[in-house]
Each structure stands twice: as structure tokens, then as C-alpha cells.
Amino acid sequence: MSKRQIKLGALTMGCGGPGRHNLWLDPALPADASVNIDWYIDIARQAEAALFDLIFIVDSQFITPGSPSHYLNRLEPLTLLSALAVSTRHIGLVGTLTTSYNAPFNVARRLASLDLISKGRAGWNVVTSGDAGTAGNYGLDEHYDYDTRYSRAHEHVEVVQKLWHSYEDDAFPRDRQSGRFLDPAKLHTLNHKGEHFSVVGPLNIQRSPQGQPVIFQAGDSEQGRDLGAATADVIFTHAASVEQGQAFYRDVKARAARLGRDPEQVLVLPGAEIYVGDTDEHAREIERHYHQADHSFELALKEFGRNFGWHDFSQYDLDAPFPQQSLEFARSSFFTNAKRIADQARDKGFSLRQAVEFGRQLRPGAFVGSAQTVAAKMADWFEARALDGFNIYIGHPEQFRRFTQEVVPLLQERGVYRTAYEGTTLRESLGLAIPRFAD
Known part of the structure; x- marks a missing residue:
């Protein structure tokens, strides 16, 4: 077994996301997949049986009649993931919440709740809301400009992380004999006053087994890369070639290192469309x-x-x-x-x-072919340090089944993919350290 292992995420687009408006016409897929909890549970369990690290729920809060079918009618991420938390045991549960239209305290509390419900499997995909129309749904005349969105995001994540450190790990002795429920010395108030937010704290929920939810971020602009390098444990991206993947990989890892972070603790998972056939043709x-x-x-x-x-x-x-x-x-x-x-x-x-x-127009994908071809290409990109894993788009059901049943065993034979979960938390699956407590 190689020391590094490919990480896999399942990115669900229900009945059809961008560029896939007509996915819902597939009779093998529930036409209401985007609001069908039974479908989500089935996908999560399939991914967990294949030892995936996580299931990933995208979100946005502005639509038009021309929006993709999945966008028009879908479940709120953390509500959905709470249902998946009690229907699965190991797979990570990553939801999208915007820093532009959520208060840090509310985000911190909701994600910490999911982390406890799932026993340490929650993740937060940090976004800044690119859909300008979202402003009108939150009582604003204009959307935040680009620089303001990213400035808010940096401070928002900082505040949320500090709120997650409100309690030390052993703050609750719950000693019935002495009647001592809380050790008040291990409760810490925030008192944050910044450019965009003023938050007193503390958060009213204990730390989870993984310390705090895993932070995910996607963004290819300079601001997006800086935000990911500064705050993210896992970075999503897109790469059309192994060379593009290597360039992005080197860039974000170098940015993280310049900020004093361990680049091996910042994972890169590009999105991937995978098609498996009997032969390459x-x-x-x-x-x-x-x-x-x-x-x-x-x-x-x-x-x-x-x-x-x-x-x-x-x-x-x-x-x-x-x-x-x-x-x-x-x-x-x-x-x-x-x-x-x-x-x-x-x-x-x-x-x-x-x-x-x-x-x-069709741009032939890099990971298309027989199971043997797909497994070899995935391993090649991984070993070339173009990525640390893949966030796989879940579309037509039979293709996901072919991947889990045919490609995954070949990756395991190559020694680049796990044969059992390493632990019970998302951080353990991803090989990420538990953040040290900081008051």
C-alpha cells in the first residue's frame, strides 16, 4: 500500500445540474431526485459501501426559470445531511453554506450540530455566492462586490473557527456526585469585533470527536486561491489535463506553505466526470x-x-x-x-x-474508458501529484454503479485506495489532523 491514498467524494446533482438540464429524463433516476430523501440515502449508502470519503451537497439561493432542473427544486444542505447522518456510519457529509448571506454564529452552530449528530463527519463548503440575484432574497439592493465578498469570507471563516473553540474538549465533566456539569474555566468567550462582523460568543455546543468540521473551498481566481490556501482543508477545482492539475496543485500548496501551513494537510480534489464502458470505445x-x-x-x-x-x-x-x-x-x-x-x-x-x-460542445473527458483504463488514468494523475483525489459527479445511475463495482476494486488492487475506513470521523478518512484548541 502506498502511503498516500486516493480520496473520493460523491458530488450529487439530483435531477440535473449545469449543462445537464435533461438528466431527469433518465427513467433510472427519480424525476424528483433533488427532493427525494430515499434517493439521497441510496446514493450515500452506495458511496459508503465503496468506501468514499464524503458526499458533497452544492447549493445556491437564487433561481430563474432557465436554471438547471436540480437548482429549481432541491433540499437545503444541512437539513438533508442531518437525515443522511442517521442513515450512514462512515461517509463524510459536506454541505455548502455561503459567507455572504449567513451570520457566522448561525453557521458555526448548525455545522457543529451536524458534526455531533454524525459523530464527527461534517464538512463545510465555503462559498461567497456568485449569483448576484441572491441579494434580493436577503433584503439587499445590490450584491457584494468581488473584493468585499472575499474579505467577508476570510473574516467569516475566522469567526466560525473561533466559535468552534468556545469549549475545550473536556469542558463538561458531567459529574453527578459533585453536581458539576461544566468546568467554567474551559469555556471561552469570543468578543470579536472586525470589519464585517461583531460576535460576542461563546457558542452553545461542545466540540465533536474531530474537533471541528472539515473546511472545503472552491475558487480559481487569485482571491479564491488565497482563501483556500489560508482556510481550507480540502480545495475543489477543475483540471482539463494532468499538467493543469499539477500547476494548480503546486500553486495552492505553495500558497499554504507561505502562510505557515503544512501543504500535506491541504488536499486538492478536482471534479471529475467518469464514464465506464466495456471497452474504451x-x-x-x-x-x-x-x-x-x-x-x-x-x-x-x-x-x-x-x-x-x-x-x-x-x-x-x-x-x-x-x-x-x-x-x-x-x-x-x-x-x-x-x-x-x-x-x-x-x-x-x-x-x-x-x-x-x-x-x-463535447470535450472528451480524461477519465473515460474501460474499468482498467479509468483506474490506470486515475492512478497516474494521483501519482503525478496533479491531485489528492476526485470529486465525482453523480449523474446516470448505472454509471455510478459501474464505477463503484468495477473501477474501485482495481484501484484497491493497485494499492492507491483504501480497503477499509481508517476510523469513524471525516478527518480520519482524509488523513487530516484534529485542530489544536486555541482560546
Whole structure:
């Protein structure tokens, strides 16, 4: 067995996330998967049987009629994960909560509660809310600008972590003979006053067996990488090639090291679409089939505006040059992605139609082939230090079953994937240290 082991996450998109509007048409998938707790429990148990580290629940709080089907009707992450906590024993439970539209005390309490309910398996995916329309759902006229969102996020995470240190591990003797329930010397008040938040504390819940929930973060901008390097235990990303993966891996680990953190305690898990077939060509046929079945130009055009603050692109002539002025609507949204799209359209001379088509065209994945091919490619990327594991998109049910039943055993034979859980907490599964208590 190699010292390092591949880490696996299951990223659920219910009845169809971005670029997969028509996933819900698959008869093997409940049409209401995104709000069907029985489906989530089944997926979590399949992932746990395959010794996955975690199940990952994405979230956002603003929709339009053009949003993907999963976004239109889905369960709130921590409510869902609390149900999964009592339906599983080992798998980590990671939920998305925004720092832009949640108070630190509330986030700290809800996640600490999930961590105790699950006996130390909770994780927090930190996001800053790229959907600018979310502001209107929280009584604000405008979304926070890019720099403010990340400044708030840094302080928000700092406050939440300090609240998780309100009690020392042995603060509750619960001695019935002496009548001593709490050792007050081991209770610590926060009294935080910062640029964005003022929080007195302490938090009214004890520490969990893993000390505190594991922090996850995704972001490819400079601010996003800095936030991940400073605060995250696990970083999500996307890499089209092993070279891109290695570059990102080196960059975020170096940023963490410059901040005095152990880079081996910062894990990188890119998202991955995996298609398994009887042969490599059969797998490519499956990939092509689902790409066509799950996509359409009309739905892609509606979704196209998301990176641009849900700007309505249907108002433009599809065959006129790409409207570069639309980039202004992305200033408080997913600006990094929007600028990449606009720059690409300018450099290639794309019309709006061509820009949408370019975005939705099939880009053959790196992890597509027979079970043997997929396992070998995953091991190659892992051993090349392009990543520490994979966050696998859960789409069509038979593909997830093929991965767990055919690919996982091959990874185990190679010695790069566990044959049993190392412990009971998410930190133990991921090989992460318990944070030391700091008052």
C-alpha cells in the first residue's frame, strides 16, 4: 500500500445540474431526485459501501426559470445531511453554506450540530455566492462586490473557527456526585469585533470527536486561491489535463506553505466526470450519447447568463458578434468565468450563437474508458501529484454503479485506495489532523 491514498467524494446533482438540464429524463433516476430523501440515502449508502470519503451537497439561493432542473427544486444542505447522518456510519457529509448571506454564529452552530449528530463527519463548503440575484432574497439592493465578498469570507471563516473553540474538549465533566456539569474555566468567550462582523460568543455546543468540521473551498481566481490556501482543508477545482492539475496543485500548496501551513494537510480534489464502458470505445460512445441527451442549445442559452449575473442573452441577435458589454453584468457575479468566456469570444471572433455552442460542445473527458483504463488514468494523475483525489459527479445511475463495482476494486488492487475506513470521523478518512484548541 502506498502511503498516500486516493480520496473520493460523491458530488450529487439530483435531477440535473449545469449543462445537464435533461438528466431527469433518465427513467433510472427519480424525476424528483433533488427532493427525494430515499434517493439521497441510496446514493450515500452506495458511496459508503465503496468506501468514499464524503458526499458533497452544492447549493445556491437564487433561481430563474432557465436554471438547471436540480437548482429549481432541491433540499437545503444541512437539513438533508442531518437525515443522511442517521442513515450512514462512515461517509463524510459536506454541505455548502455561503459567507455572504449567513451570520457566522448561525453557521458555526448548525455545522457543529451536524458534526455531533454524525459523530464527527461534517464538512463545510465555503462559498461567497456568485449569483448576484441572491441579494434580493436577503433584503439587499445590490450584491457584494468581488473584493468585499472575499474579505467577508476570510473574516467569516475566522469567526466560525473561533466559535468552534468556545469549549475545550473536556469542558463538561458531567459529574453527578459533585453536581458539576461544566468546568467554567474551559469555556471561552469570543468578543470579536472586525470589519464585517461583531460576535460576542461563546457558542452553545461542545466540540465533536474531530474537533471541528472539515473546511472545503472552491475558487480559481487569485482571491479564491488565497482563501483556500489560508482556510481550507480540502480545495475543489477543475483540471482539463494532468499538467493543469499539477500547476494548480503546486500553486495552492505553495500558497499554504507561505502562510505557515503544512501543504500535506491541504488536499486538492478536482471534479471529475467518469464514464465506464466495456471497452474504451464503448465508453466514448456512452459519453457522446449522454452529452447529446443531457444538453440542448435552447437550455444552454438560458443558462449561459449565469456567469454574467443571470443576464438575459435571449435579447441579442444570436448571429451578431458576442456582446462584450455583457461582461459588466458579471462584476459582482462569477467574473473569472465570465471574463474567460468574453475574452475567448473576442479572440476567436465568435457570435453569441458560436460562444454558446463552444461552451456546450463535447470535450472528451480524461477519465473515460474501460474499468482498467479509468483506474490506470486515475492512478497516474494521483501519482503525478496533479491531485489528492476526485470529486465525482453523480449523474446516470448505472454509471455510478459501474464505477463503484468495477473501477474501485482495481484501484484497491493497485494499492492507491483504501480497503477499509481508517476510523469513524471525516478527518480520519482524509488523513487530516484534529485542530489544536486555541482560546
